[in-house]
Amino acid sequence: MSSFWIMLTGALVAGACSLVGCFLVLRKLAMIGDAISHSVLPGIVIAFLIGGSRDSLAMLLGASVVGLVTVFFIQWFQQKGVSSDASIGVVFTALFSVGVVLISLYTRQIDLDLDCVLYGEIAYVPWDTLHLAGMNVGPKAVWGVGFAFLLNAAVIAAFYKQFKLCSFDPGMAAAVGVPVTLFHYVLMGLVSVTTVASFESVGAILVVGMLVIPPATAYLLTDRLSRMILYSLLIGGVCSVLGYVFAYATDASIAGCMTSVAGALFALAFLFSPKHGVVWRRWKRRRMALSQTADA
């Protein structure tokens, strides 16, 4: 049963992340997940200092607020002429440092260390269960991540057309009256909530990986946005199951294995994708050259 819960959590994380990740990859904002997962540290520490306990909900709230602040600062510096990757880097490293300094200021009184907030371990998911009216209704993480997944699915389904237009042609979107900035912040809010809801239970690296790798793999396989989202959901599920199997076989970190499997799938698509794969393209080129020389 615990294997099932771990795989389900992994698949839900992958699903929630790839739903928003597709838009991040298309809008060239792939590193934003990495930034948010680091920059929420001061939010977690402050929530802890105010609340005085490691209550997940307060931490989640603090982290989400700081996640949105991160996005706001990144956007603001970008408008002031800093290139987007540099403003991501400046903001998240500064906020992370604030978090580390806060931790070392108060580290004597509290038991909160970097390992437990940034490097959640998916292997412990099945044992942290939620009880409703005395009944065991499954692991907490499944509910948290499942909520993020449903939220993303609902928002993206409701505003699919707007998100699509904003990703491919923001100028056109603005011209036909779509509030581009609003949708940017909605997307970033979803990324922030997804990242925060997932990384406490599965670890930052799995979240950042799943935000980018399945969508990028799907991007190599198709030219249609709807199919890209569908493929990346499937790829995420496959990563979760295969990653768990590998981790079980080799007794290694589950999140690490899931990310590695995702990397391997990306490499396969990179080499053998029918349309954009390196090998096929080279083969087609050679065949074309051969047929031309044969004609001549």
Added chain:
Amino acid sequence: MSGWWNALADPNTQWIMLGSMLLGLCSGVIGSFAYLRKQSLMGDVLSHAALPGVCIAFMLTGTKSLWQFLIGAAIAGILATFGIGWITRHSRIKQDAALAIVLTVFFGAGIALLTQIQHNGNGNQSGLDKFLFGQAAAMVPTDVRAVAVVTIVLVGLCALLFKEFKLVSFDPGFARGLGYPVVFLEQLLMFLAVVTVVAGIQAVGVVLMASLLITPAVSARYWSDKLNVMVALAGTFGAVSGLIGTMISAGGNHLPTGPLSVLSATALFLVSVLFAPRRGMLSVALARLAARNRIKRETAATWVERKEEAV
């Protein structure tokens, strides 16, 4: 105040200060080129990508030697830069996604290896992850000497190849047209970034190394449009951040040096955003105000003229 001077007089603190300053200097210099080539987050990627290299070095030798770790980290970093180059050159994946993919896959593989080591461990593996999270306070004279050598080589190379690096950063297509080995020069820049990251990572940690490569360069960009001025300024900003970070840390409240250096760099960045000539927010606002006043004056003057003509 006297506590500060006492702390600064401590030779240990002096070494740390020298190390942090040199590290800030060379990451500022190499970071400027990375910023112009829109590869600011390269430092973040490279410092995460070091993990599998360190783990494999440990698995192969079974001992914890600094030099093996450095070599492992450097090899992993170079492979990571090749990976990023391949992905962006041979597919339609953009640079940001390529960076994120390489970062997570390398770090994920590293974590898988790390847990593998820990589970089959011989008790000797503890502290392997500490290599990545860094402690400037643990810098010893040999580390500082290594950083000094790296700084001299790196600054020397950047001075020698300044023209080439400049061309590759601003207009790689033109550079290729002129017959420069663009791919080689790009890889060389990435290699220098790898060396900087590897030299600094075990002193200041993953995230803070990323920051040293980005923040001073972005701040310097605010002050000048000339590359040579910008590179020099970025190096200075990096060194000053290291200096201030060490001084506050030595002030006695046991705060870690690395994050304080980053926060000093961020403070310099904010000062640049606000007060830099021409680009800073203050001077932009002043220029706008002056323009508005001039237009008001001119409209008033034409209005008066017209009135006079009418009379």
